[in-house]
Amino acid sequence: xxxxxxxxxxxxxxxxxVGREPEIITFEKFLVQTMHNSPMNLSVxxxxxxxxxxxxxxxxxxxxxxxxxxxxxxxxxxxxxxIIDLCDFIALNIKSEIxxxxxxxxxxxxxxxxxxxxGWNDFTLTLEKxxxxxxxxxxxxxxxxxxxxxxxxxxxxxxxEAESLEKVSGALTFLREVFxxxxxxxxxxxxxxGKLNFPERMSESxxxxxxxxxxxxxxxxSRQEMxxxxxxxxxxxxxxxxxxxxxxxxxxxxxxxYVFVAMCYLIFDSLGEKDSLIDSTLIERTALKIKSxxxxxxxxxxxxxxxxxxxxxxxxxxxxxxxxxxxxKEAIKWSKETGSYLSPYILELLRKGxxxxxxxxxxxxxxxxxxxxxxxxxxx
Numbered sequence: 001x002x003x004x005x006x007x008x009x010x011x012x013x014x015x016x017x018v019g020r021e022p023e024i025i026t027f028e029k030f031l032v033q034t035m036h037n038s039p040m041n042l043s044v045x046x047x048x049x050x051x052x053x054x055x056x057x058x059x060x061x062x063x064x065x066x067x068x069x070x071x072x073x074x075x076x077x078x079x080x081x082x083i084i085d086l087c088d089f090i091a092l093n094i095k096s097e098i099x100x101x102x103x104x105x106x107x108x109x110x111x112x113x114x115x116x117x118x119g120w121n122d123f124t125l126t127l128e129k130x131x132x133x134x135x136x137x138x139x140x141x142x143x144x145x146x147x148x149x150x151x152x153x154x155x156x157x158x159x160x161e162a163e164s165l166e167k168v169s170g171a172l173t174f175l176r177e178v179f180x181x182x183x184x185x186x187x188x189x190x191x192x193x194g195k196l197n198f199p200e201r202m203s204e205s206x207x208x209x210x211x212x213x214x215x216x217x218x219x220x221x222s223r224q225e226m227x228x229x230x231x232x233x234x235x236x237x238x239x240x241x242x243x244x245x246x247x248x249x250x251x252x253x254x255x256x257x258y259v260f261v262a263m264c265y266l267i268f269d270s271l272g273e274k275d276s277l278i279d280s281t282l283i284e285r286t287a288l289k290i291k292s293x294x295x296x297x298x299x300x301x302x303x304x305x306x307x308x309x310x311x312x313x314x315x316x317x318x319x320x321x322x323x324x325x326x327x328x329k330e331a332i333k334w335s336k337e338t339g340s341y342l343s344p345y346i347l348e349l350l351r352k353g354x355x356x357x358x359x360x361x362x363x364x365x366x367x368x369x370x371x372x373x374x375x376x377x378x379x380x
Contacts, residue, residue: 002273005233006265008258011054014061016232019225020051023216027059027191031066034189035153041179043162043192045199046218047353047366049258049298052193055218056158059191068189069152071097074160083174086165087137094144094155101151134174138182145186154187162194172198176212195353220255230264234278239271241278248283252290256367258298266290291369299373302354310345313337314354317365318374324365331363 012018023044030040044052060070071093080086148155165171172192179190192213199215221229227246234241249267253260267278270286306314316334317326331346332339346363349355356364365371 004268005236006261008262008265011057014058017058018229019221034187039183041190041213043213043215045196045215050218051257056193063156068154068156069148070156072158083133091140098148134178137178142186156189158191160193162192223250226250239276245278263290295373299370310348313345315378318371328361
């Protein structure tokens with residue numbers, strides 16, 4: 001059976017990674033600063049399927065090539081309930097990574113013996129707890145850096161799905177305060193990646209987060225980037241593609257990484273075992289399969305959890321919007337609601353990644369195929 005080089009369930013491997021040059025250049029600059037005792041941090045944000053995890057994997061490759069210790073963190077929802085859990089989770093992963101590079105036997109022994117070190121049962125005041133935790137965690141991080149420093153130029157923490165940390169009260173502010181304090185004593189670089197909310201919240205109380213974790217917002221892939229990725233992947237299986245078909249995939253995917261790779265996977269999957277050309281005839285056979293797959297695996301999980309009123313407002317917008325874009329004034333007219341009533345539901349659609357806000361008072365439905373899906377659900 002022929003191997004399919006496209007996999008929408010997995011992030012892009014670094015050796016097949018394309019695009020994101022501005023983000024990579026920024027990461028490389030910040031990494032050099034960190035390696036030379038002047039740590040810098042950043043955040044990467046974007047809606048579901050925009051390639052945040054793929055970009056973190058590329059960052060990991062770059063950092064390792066520069067003799068840095070890389071610690072990738074995710075899946076904290078089951079491990080992190082509060083600040084103390086977060087401290088121990090980070091410390092455990094850094095220590096594990098250090099030992100894994102040195103002595104596997106020592107790693108096993110250490111994990112068995114590991115116990116949380118930042119207990120604070122004797123402290124009852126919230127402020128007191130925070131101050132104690134900061135100091136103990138700071139000391140732990142410095143100690144871990146001293147252990148890693150002989151072998152590594154920096155420790156890079158890549159925190160995926162970082163929106164989960166926003167649910168832990170004060171977690172991101174706590175991390176900023178701790179890593180800011182140790183910046184003159186240890187070479188740590190922290191990269192947050194996720195569908196983050198704090199970059200949008202421009203109140204004074206949130207501006208320190210924006211300064212400490214300057215945000216790189218992922219945009220759609222360009223035609224050239226998609227074409228390069230397509231041809232490199234197909235070359236591994238000696239399959240060619242017509243320019244007409246490339247144009248179709250580029251246009252329909254709108255540069256959305258998940259939609260793009262899912263389309264490529266399904267088109268290749270429809271190729272005969274002995275066929276070596278992807279053309280318009282194959283596209284015609286695949287169109288319905290693509291629509292069905294995206295509806296089931298991507299669009300439905302975004303649409304159905306919405307509140308009933310948010311769905312009604314979204315349907316009204318989809319029925320009337322031209323080129324997927326609209327203003328708040330137009331949404332008020334189409335939904336027949338007041339602006340104050342409409343605003344919370346627009347915010348819900350923004351948080352779910354269904355709407356983007358390219359500029360003030362202007363909104364955009366994130367994908368044309370999703371708009372078509374919503375209208376079909378309405379008709380159904």
